[in-house]
Amino acid sequence: MQNFEFHNPTRILFGQGQIAALAKQVPAGAKVLMLYGGGSIKSNGVYDEVKAALSGHAVLEFGGIEPNPHFETLMQAVELARREQVGFLLAVGGGSVIDGAKFIAAAALYEGDAWDILSKGGKVIQAALPFGSVLTLPATGSEMNSASVITRHATQEKRGFMSRHVYPVFSVLDPAKTLTLPARQVGNGVVDAFVHVMEQYLTYPAQAPVQDRYAEGLLLTLIEEGPKALSQPDDLAVRANVMWSATMALNGLIGVGVPQDWSTHMIGHELTALYGLDHAQTLAIVLPGIMQVQREAKRAKLLQYAERVWGLRDGNDDSRIDAAIDATRRFFEQMGVPSRLSGYGLDASAIDAVVTALEAAGSVHLGEHHDIDSAATRAALTLSL
Template identity: 45%
Template sequence: MRNFVFHNPTKIIFGNDSTNKVGKETKNYGKKVLLITGQGSIKKIGLYDKVVDLLKKEELEIYELSGVKPNPRVDLVREGIKIVRENKIDILLAVGGGSVIDTAKAIAAGLTYEGDVWDLFTKRIPIKPTIPIGVVLTLAATGSEMNGNAVISNMDTQEKLAISSPYLYPKFSILDPQNTVSVPLNHTLYGIVDILSHVFEQYFDRTEDAILQDRFAEAIMRTVIETAPKLAQNPEDLESRAIILWCGTNALNGIIGVGKEQDWASHAIEHAISALYDIPHGLGLAIVFPHWMKYVIDVIPNKFANFARNVWGIQGEDDFEVGLKGIDKLIDFYESLGIPTNLSRIGINNERLEEMAEKATKFGPIGNVKKLNKEDVYKILEMCL
């Protein structure tokens, strides 16, 4: 296990009716708030009106930026930066899922940079201290509510890139399971894939003796796998919603990845796919991850065997064979939820595989289990077909 420093400054407010605290929490950081939202779903469920009323009750001055889409766009980030600068906003309040939160983070990052915000993504420019971010979460998926990461798409360049900074951690995140009940089932299930994929990226690596982190990771995986079918059968099951919500936060708040090498190649490959085809992130990960697993299993067969034995309960002595059965079990699990695990099933053929491989490896080889160059990524994408 590697040396590490762990610090997560985000305050989590969890539970039914915790949304009622948004006004007082936001007020702690100033008078002027930019309310950042998606494409209208929170208005349909009454959450928008509730949040606005709670902010007004604290006599906060509300400005708005709406229309955030899945795979959030840099164009809207630029618009948000302009609003914040012109109105001297004190705090950003993201009410939505990961795309809304990431938009808020990108706005915050761009505020302290004089050039175009996209430079922060392409040139790896360090992010400076910036204004606070608050969150009211509506989707269990990205874990963005408790980390400093953001992923933004540029439709002009057909790129989907990430930034990360300790200055982008939300000051507070409100996790009210009731706010997730209205999420459509397909997006709920894609979120579940996203949660598992975050765990996979940290679990499958070559780090020795990170036993506690791996057991944390296996616990999250088992909990998600046990709970997902219940949620698929009854999307209004509030207890299952709460369990998945908390799993999503813990999957990417840093605790299961400390002291570990980690991998993150599959995310880079998925970003290249969704940059070109604008598919849901979780759907792309359901397709990429099992095939990445089969491509690299020979490097760490013992870790894949642990996955099969400790998560799926598969028995056997040969690590490689047991590990393969674990991967097949994952594919069966996704398929049982109605989630495709091949590109051809969602209308993507081999026409742009090379372009995807180039985008995934734009900054050099990716991953750590096995360093993947453009040719490796191309082979994985072929397997995904």
């Protein structure tokens, strides 16, 4: 295990009916800016419950935060927060709204050009407005971490930042509010969480059995409960387990003291930027190919994954690795997320475009050993044509 520092101060309020508990978490007297996305919270009751919980506060609203939230849109919220001297932000939605809240929180108190936060990274942030979240879509883990990914719409640049100043003060996770999610969002969320785990688990070298087993526990749970969330959409216990798995997948804990990969995300981001694919769709395409390309380097870990996650104990090492990669791909498909470029009407020209975009961004030494270069990326995507 490598040395590490771990600190996650976000308070989790989990369970049906927990939105009402907001009232005690938002500082008394703070003017609140409520942030949300396309408005689904108005049809599923979340909006009304949040407003009721905030009845003792002055509340402003800013809706319309997009998936892959736009820098340009968020800057409008920054202006509003400054102008109205907002004291607390409340993100109500999925990862995009929460990621947006993190940026708004930091940018509202940043004196320079707010694009610095994305171009130079979280180190420029000295302070941020406090904020909480009400999560409506289990997927990104943003509700319990300090990371955010924002897209500059004008240039299609997708950039992330991390800062200890942007952990949510609290996050409300009410699985009952996820019962009405469209199947596509359920599938995407499960795939996103699964790949978050894989980026921290399928790495080497690592002598970290606790982190490994926690990661395997999340993968097994997502494999077990994810399909049930589609086939038994009214099962609240299933939704609760999916929701908690997605939060635990990226709250820092399974990644302490171990190398982290993130190449699948880096490559996937370019597919979203170029073709507008959902984030999880890009991950489903990229990961199986990357696993194949890294099969020699990650042989031992792939065999562990095959046995512990998929129960594959028969056959020789290579056949078990193949079977584990196939099983991964089939799981994504089972969640309704095609795992090949052709599933989205894309062909080999997309591979050229992605590689060119990665090269332009200088992202040509990906993975925890910086060994996923343009050729490896091309090979991985070719396996997912």
